[in-house]
Amino acid sequence: MNFDCSTAPHPGAADLVQAPREGRSASLPCLHYRLDEPRNGKLPRHTVVLSHALGCDRAMWDALAHALAREHRVISYDHRGHGGSDAPAADYAMADLADDAARLLRELDTGPVVWVGLSMGGMVGQELALRHPALVAALVLANTTSGYPPAARAAWRQRIDTVRAHGIEAIADAVMERYFHGGFRATHPALVAEFRARLVSTDPAGYAGCCRAVGGVDTGARLARIAVPVLVIAGALDEGTPVAMARTLADGIAGARLLVLTRASHLGAIEQPEAFEVAVADFLASL
Numbered sequence: 001m002n003f004d005c006s007t008a009p010h011p012g013a014a015d016l017v018q019a020p021r022e023g024r025s026a027s028l029p030c031l032h033y034r035l036d037e038p039r040n041g042k043l044p045r046h047t048v049v050l051s052h053a054l055g056c057d058r059a060m061w062d063a064l065a066h067a068l069a070r071e072h073r074v075i076s077y078d079h080r081g082h083g084g085s086d087a088p089a090a091d092y093a094m095a096d097l098a099d100d101a102a103r104l105l106r107e108l109d110t111g112p113v114v115w116v117g118l119s120m121g122g123m124v125g126q127e128l129a130l131r132h133p134a135l136v137a138a139l140v141l142a143n144t145t146s147g148y149p150p151a152a153r154a155a156w157r158q159r160i161d162t163v164r165a166h167g168i169e170a171i172a173d174a175v176m177e178r179y180f181h182g183g184f185r186a187t188h189p190a191l192v193a194e195f196r197a198r199l200v201s202t203d204p205a206g207y208a209g210c211c212r213a214v215g216g217v218d219t220g221a222r223l224a225r226i227a228v229p230v231l232v233i234a235g236a237l238d239e240g241t242p243v244a245m246a247r248t249l250a251d252g253i254a255g256a257r258l259l260v261l262t263r264a265s266h267l268g269a270i271e272q273p274e275a276f277e278v279a280v281a282d283f284l285a286s287l
Contacts, residue, residue: 018037020034020035020036020037021034021035022034022035023035024084024085025103025104025107026107027103027107028086029080029085029086029087029088029100030085030086031077031078031079031080031085031086031100031103031104032058032077032078032083032084032085033058033075033076033077033078033104033108034058034065034075034076034077035073035074035075035108036065036066036069036073036074036075037069037073038069038070038071038072038073039069039070039071040070040071042071044071044072044073045071045072045284046072046073046113046114046137046284046287047072047073047074047075047110047111047112047113047114048068048072048073048074048075048113048114048115048116048284049074049075049076049077049101049105049110049113049114049115049116050064050065050074050075050076050116050117050121051076051077051079051101051115051116051117051118051120051121051122051124051125052076052078052079052082052118052120052121053118053119053120053121053143053179053266053267054119054120054207054210054211054214055082055168055175055198055199055202055207056082056195056198056199056267057078057082057083057084057198057202058076058077058078058083059083059198060195060198060267060269060270061076061269062076063273063277064116064269064273064276064277064280067277067281068277068280068281068284072114072284073110075104075105075108075110075113077101077104079097079100079120079121079124079210080092080096080097080100080206080209080210081202081203081205081206081207081209081210082202082203082206082207082210085206087203087205087206087209088205088206088209089205089209090209091208091209091212091213092209092210092212092213093212093213093216094123094124094127094213094214094216094217094218094219095127095131096213097120097123097124097127097210097213098124098127098128098130098131098132099131099132101124101128101132101135102128102131102132102135105135106135110135111135112134112135112136112137113135113136113137114137114138114139114140114284114287115128115129115136115138115139115140116140116142116280117139117140117141117142117144118142118143118144118267118268118269119142119143119144119214119240119241119266119267120144120210120213120214121142121144122140122141122142122143122144122145123144123145123213123214123217123219125139125140125141126139126141126144126146126217126219126223126226126249127217127219129226129228130219130222130225130226133227133228136228137228137229137287138228138229138230138231138283138287139226139228139229139230139231140230140231140232140233140279140280140283141230141231141232141233141246141249142232142233142234142268142269142276143233143234143235143238143240143241143246143266143267143268143269144241144245144246144249145217145241145245145246145248145249146217146218146219146220146223146245146248146249146252147217147218147219147220148215148217152215153215153216155215156211156212156214156215156216157215159171159211159215160208160211160212160215163204163207163208163211164204164208167200167204168199168200168202168204168207169200172196172199172200173196175196175199176192176195176196176199178239178240178265178266179192179195179265179266179267179270180192180195180265180266180267180270180271181237181263181264181265181271183263184263184265184271191270195267195270220248220252223249223252223253224252224253224254226253227254229255229283229286229287230249230250230253230255230256230257231256231257231259231279231280231283232246232249232250232253232256232257232258232259233246233258233259233260233261233268233276233279234246234247234258234259234260234261234268235260235261235264235265235266235268235271235272236260236261236262236263236264237263237264237265238264238265238266238268239265239266240266241266243260246258246260259279261275261276261279
């Protein structure tokens with residue numbers, strides 16, 4: 001199902017507010033997406049795309065999407081290899097994931113969007129802004145990096161080998177320890193269990209393919225070419241993409257601002273949802 005932007009509600013026409021729409025892209029690999037129109041019945045202030053982390057899916061953004069959809073058009077989607085999207089059995093590159101996003105945005109006729117990406121989603125956002133700059137009006141890059149040192153790249157290769165040999169279950173506990181800090185795991189066991197179940201239900205071939213893309217991310221030498229407003233968000237407790245990596249991003253992009261969330265690890269949008277929402281809303285208001 002493709003969304004026709006000509007059906008957006010007119011200003012003040014609250015009775016014409018549309019229910020959320022879900023569909024799949026017409027081009028391959030098919031991507032599953034959800035589109036929320038502004039609930040206030042007005043034309044959207046911005047079109048916001050929410051791009052999820054490795055081993056998650058678009059549902060990780062449900063709370064933020066609901067909050068932002070009061071006055072913005074919000075699109076969330078599953079990366080290839082995740083959720084309801086296709087999972088080609090191949091090694092993916094970050095350029096593939098960015099081109100997927102560009103295909104979807106062109107099909108939905110969005111025009112330039114504000115891209116909010118966390119972890120892998122932030123890497124896709126960087127590559128999208130570099131490969132398809134006309135599609136990006138601004139970026140929020142959360143808990144992400146422009147590249148990994150050699151030791152970390154080797155660790156990603158090891159993760160791929162483990163998943164291919166033993167399945168995602170073999171790495172699930174270690175991933176949860178990276179995604180959520182110990183205090184959060186102790187106080188929110190049901191939520192952590194939900195994310196663990198989502199991780200192990202991910203297609204193993206798609207997960208391994210995306211691990212290849214994440215481990216090979218390399219935008220550092222090109223960051224100066226990103227010429228849109230950028231907010232970089234880091235978690236003070238994030239071991240996977242520590243604050244130093246966020247600072248490299250902010251330093252490499254002219255005018256970028258860095259915000260560090262305390263008591264947040266890798267999935268800062270889940271551990272500190274209110275602070276994350278405020279940061280994104282304030283950034284949108286500044287555009």
